Amino acid sequence: MKRLASGNPVLLPYLLILAIAVLRLSVSHPFNFVPVFACLLFFGACRPLREFGIPLLTLVGVDVFLTTHQYGFALTAGHAVTWIWYLGALFLGAAVLGNSISIPRVLASSLAASVSFFLASNFTVWAEWGMYPRTLGGLGACYFAALPFFRNSIVAETLCSLAIFAVYRFSQPAVLASRIQGARS
Numbered sequence: 483m484k485r486l487a488s489g490n491p492v493l494l495p496y497l498l499i500l501a502i503a504v505l506r507l508s509v510s511h512p513f514n515f516v517p518v519f520a521c522l523l524f525f526g527a528c529r530p531l532r533e534f535g536i537p538l539l540t541l542v543g544v545d546v547f548l549t550t551h552q553y554g555f556a557l558t559a560g561h562a563v564t565w566i567w568y569l570g571a572l573f574l575g576a577a578v579l580g581n582s583i584s585i586p587r588v589l590a591s592s593l594a595a596s597v598s599f600f601l602a603s604n605f606t607v608w609a610e611w612g613m614y615p616r617t618l619g620g621l622g623a624c625y626f627a628a629l630p631f632f633r634n635s636i637v638a639e640t641l642c643s644l645a646i647f648a649v650y651r652f653s654q655p656a657v658l659a660s661r662i663q664g665a666r667s
Contacts, residue, residue, distance in 0.1 A: 491650060495525040498646065499537040503544050515634045517642030519571045519595040524646045526575025527583065534572045541568050560606040567599045583647055592643040596636045604628045 498521040506516060518541065525537050542565050549555050578591045604624050607613065614620035 491528050494650065495521075495528045496536070499525060499540055503540050506544050506548065515638045517638045518568070519599065519639045520592060520642035520646055522568060522571035523575035523579060523588075523591050523595060523643055524650070526572035527579035527647075528575075528650075531576065534569065537572065538565070538568055541565075558610055560603070560610045563602050563606045564599075567595070567602060570598070571595045579647075583651065585644070588643050588647050589640065592640045593636070596632075596639045600625075600628065600632045600635070 502516065502518055502521050506518075522537060522541075526534070545561060545564060546557065549557055549561065574591050574595060578587055605621070607628075608621050608624040609616070614624045
């Protein structure tokens with residue numbers, strides 16, 4: 483599948499980003515079971531680079547609102563790490579999945595996004611929040627404490643990535659048939 487092929491979805495990537503934004507704003511999501519990176523990978527694979535600002539600004543806006551209004555915390559440099567990873571997931575989707583979508587590529591991209599975010603975000607928590615001693619043992623304790631969140635995050639991202647790309651892949655014949663039927667009418 484090519485990025486700008488005739489079967490390229492226009493609305494689905496935007497609807498997924500909107501759904502994630504609404505889900506994050508309206509529902510408690512214990513242990514990070516929200517497939518943000520799955521939706522960003524799909525958006526990156528399907529939409530051109532010039533549109534990457536839309537999901538990025540949407541999710542940054544949700545993060546800012548939740549952090550400052552819902553949770554009552556100040557924004558920190560650590561939030562920028564999250565936002566950089568959002569952008570990274572978009573580019574990962576474009577680079578790895580934009581020209582050829584396969585199960586191994588989807589799995590590898592989903593795992594890369596989840597693992598790299600886990601490592602970077604928890605390093606930031608360790609370095610910025612002072613919850614753990616600034617030692618190698620403290621860093622290890624920080625990563626260990628985050629493992630339940632990581633487990634659920636990786637499951638959500640992997641399963642949702644596979645589901646989103648599978649639905650798209652297997653819906654293409656129906657979309658094409660519908661277009662042909664509409665053109666004949």
